[in-house]
Structures are given as structure tokens and as C-alpha cells.
Amino acid sequence: MTLPDIISSTAPQTTAHAKINLFLHITGRRDDGYHLLDSLAVFAGAADRVTLTAPSDSMSLTIDGPFGRGLEADDQNLVLRAARALQAQAGTTIGGLTESFHLELQKNLPVSSGIGGGSADAAATLRLLAREWNVDQAALFPIAETLGADVPVCVAQRPARMQGIGEILAPAPLLPDAGLLLVNPGVGVSTPDVFRAFAAGGGIVERPEPFLPDRWNTVHEMVVDLNATTNDLQAPALSQCPVIGTVLASIESLPGCLLSRMSGSGATCFGIFSSPESAVAAARVLSAQSARLGWWTWAGGFHHTGTST
Numbered sequence: 001m002t003l004p005d006i007i008s009s010t011a012p013q014t015t016a017h018a019k020i021n022l023f024l025h026i027t028g029r030r031d032d033g034y035h036l037l038d039s040l041a042v043f044a045g046a047a048d049r050v051t052l053t054a055p056s057d058s059m060s061l062t063i064d065g066p067f068g069r070g071l072e073a074d075d076q077n078l079v080l081r082a083a084r085a086l087q088a089q090a091g092t093t094i095g096g097l098t099e100s101f102h103l104e105l106q107k108n109l110p111v112s113s114g115i116g117g118g119s120a121d122a123a124a125t126l127r128l129l130a131r132e133w134n135v136d137q138a139a140l141f142p143i144a145e146t147l148g149a150d151v152p153v154c155v156a157q158r159p160a161r162m163q164g165i166g167e168i169l170a171p172a173p174l175l176p177d178a179g180l181l182l183v184n185p186g187v188g189v190s191t192p193d194v195f196r197a198f199a200a201g202g203g204i205v206e207r208p209e210p211f212l213p214d215r216w217n218t219v220h221e222m223v224v225d226l227n228a229t230t231n232d233l234q235a236p237a238l239s240q241c242p243v244i245g246t247v248l249a250s251i252e253s254l255p256g257c258l259l260s261r262m263s264g265s266g267a268t269c270f271g272i273f274s275s276p277e278s279a280v281a282a283a284r285v286l287s288a289q290s291a292r293l294g295w296w297t298w299a300g301g302f303h304h305t306g307t308s309t
């Protein structure tokens with residue numbers, strides 16, 4: 001084991017799992033322009049990793065990993081924004097310690113891709129520093145809300161029904177052990193642009209709230225209920241980024257695919273399969289096409305225990 005290996009195996013670290021919107025209905029619009037949602041957010045096994053490597057004079061960040069190159073380790077990075085926001089709170093209302101750290105982000109998830117990687121990184125940073133400073137997890141939610149609409153759901157990192165603009169969280173049905181395939185065509189999609197395209201394309205559709213049970217005993221039960229829902233941002237994202245249609249058609253054609261849909265504001269799309277093994281087998285079938293087109297794929301299951309380490 002080299003010295004960097006020893007440091008990284010003992011340093012406090014946590015995983016920041018990809019958020020998948022199994023459905024996403026837009027139900028209204030606030031005066032400030034933010035949209036009200038009704039969405040079932042779940043987490044995939046795919047994850048970034050945030051590590052607290054060492055005490056430092058001020059909060060600092062380095063980034064590596066396959067998607068690290070497209071991201072600046074500057075003040076706008078959600079890891080540093082989250083660290084500083086909690087530090088400011090710890091210095092005032094929470095009354096915790098305020099020492100600074102060097103943080104490392106291993107960026108495994110594509111950026112601006114509808115799976116909330118930046119939100120997950122911010123939430124992971126909050127959890128990590130809260131553990132270091134003995135801050136209660138409940139104190140993180142008001143800070144999370146200031147960092148982005150998706151950050152509160154990523155703090156708990158458990159399946160949840162999201163309402164409001166993402167800050168109203170209720171338990172999700174207990175999930176079956178389904179398979180999940182994620183495919184991203186390597187094109188970043190701007191969330192505000194997709195919301196704008198949604199408004200321009202006719203906006204809110206009146207519909208009854210989907211009924212969700214306490215648990216789905218089988219993948220089949222889950223897919224039947226999900227088929228009565230949709231992602232309202234899929235058509236507007238497709239109009240901005242037509243390759244999403246190709247991705248969806250490719251997923252749908254894979255053996256064993258039970259449902260294909262886009263997550264969040266795109267462009268990542270997901271397929272649901274009967275088991276993690278069948279999702280992995282489907283990813284193998286897609287591998288030649290995805291390698292040729294430079295698509296990112298991940299296959300496995302849900303991260304549904306909610307444990308964050």
C-alpha cells in the first residue's frame with residue numbers, strides 16, 4: 001500500500017449517489033419562477049465520493065475521477081459551497097467547530113445530466129462535515145435548501161416522494177430489488193433551459209395525484225404504477241437535445257427492459273429490469289453501441305438502504 005492509499009483508506013469519506021426521478025410531474029409555478037413538482041426520487045448504486053483528506057487553513061478542493069475534467073474546483077463548486085455554508089452555520093447558530101479541511105471529490109457521475117450529481121456532492125459534504133463536527137442531520141435540511149432544489153432529498157439519500165420545489169419530502173414505497181440501467185449520451189443539458197422549454201411548450205397538465213402504495217412487492221407491481229406516471233420534462237428536453245430519443249429507443253430495445261424514461265431534466269435516461277443482474281446483462285448488449293457513440297452507462301440496482309458510508 002502506498003502512502004496516498006493509506007491516507008485515502010483511513011480518511012473520513014462518503015458516497016454521493018445518483019438521484020433518479022422515477023416520475024416527475026410539474027404541478028404548479030411559484031411567483032419566483034420555480035416549478036412545483038411531484039416526483040419519486042430514488043438513488044442508484046452509481047456514486048461520486050467525497051473525502052476529507054486533512055485539516056487546512058481554508059476550505060479547499062481537488063477533483064479527480066472520469067468526469068473531473070469538466071468541473072472547476074472553484075468557489076462555485078457545490079462541494080465548497082456546502083462546506084462553507086455549514087461552516088458559517090456551525091460558527092453561529094449550531095455552535096460547532098469551524099476548522100477547515102481539504103476535500104477531495106472523485107467525480108464518477110456525468111455533470112448536468114439529470115441525476116443530481118452536484119446536489120449529491122453538496123449533500124455528501126454536509127453529512128461528512130456534520131459527522132466531523134457532531135452536527136445533527138436535521139440541522140442540515142435548511143442549509144441544503146439554500147444550495148439547490150435537489151439537495152434536501154440527497155441529504156437523506158433514501159427513496160422519497162418530493163413535492164414543493166423539492167423541499168417537502170415524504171417516504172417512498174419500499175422498493176423491490178429491481179435492476180437499473182443508466183445511459184447518458186455525453187451532452188450536458190441546462191436545467192433552467194429545460195424548465196423554460198416546458199413552459200413554452202404549454203406548461204402544466206392538470207391530472208390527479210398518482211397513488212403510491214407503502215411498498216412494491218415485485219418489480220412488475222412497480223412498473224404497472226410507474227406506467228401511469230411520466231416525466232413532464234422529457235418532451236421539452238428532447239426538443240433541446242434530440243439524441244435523448246435515440247438513447248430511449250436503445251434502452252427500450254434491450255432484452256428484459258420493462259420501462260425506459262428520462263431522469264430529471266435530462267439527458268440521462270434509465271431502464272428498469274427485473275434484477276440487477278439482468279440490467280448488467282442488458283448493459284453488455286449495449287456496450288458496442290455505447291462505446292462507439294461515447295455514451296456513459298452504469299448498470300446495477302437501487303441504493304435503497306439510505307446508509308451513506
Ligand SMILES: C[C@@](CO)(OP(=O)(O)O)[C@H](O)COP(=O)(O)OP(=O)(O)OC[C@H]1O[C@@H](n2ccc(N)nc2=O)[C@H](O)[C@@H]1O
Binds near residue numbers: 024119151165
Ligand atoms: C429537475 C430536477 C428534478 O429532481 O433535477 P435535475 O435535472 O437537476 O437532476 C430538480 O428539480 C432540479 O434541482 P436543482 O438542479 O437542484 O435545481 P436548482 O439548482 O435549485 O435550480 C436550477 C434552475 O432550475 C429551475 N428550477 C429548478 C427546480 C424547480 N423545482 N423549478 C425550477 O424551475 C430554475 O430555473 C432554477 O434556477
Ligand SMILES: Nc1ncnc2c1ncn2[C@@H]1O[C@H](COP(=O)(O)OP(=O)(O)O)[C@@H](O)[C@H]1O
Binds near residue numbers: 111117
Ligand atoms: N460538484 C459538482 N458536481 C457537478 N456539478 C456541479 C458541481 N458543483 C457545481 N456544479 C454545477 O452544477 C450544475 C448542475 O450540475 P449537476 O448536479 O451535475 O446537474 P444535474 O442535477 O442536472 O445532474 C452544473 O452547471 C455544474 O457546473
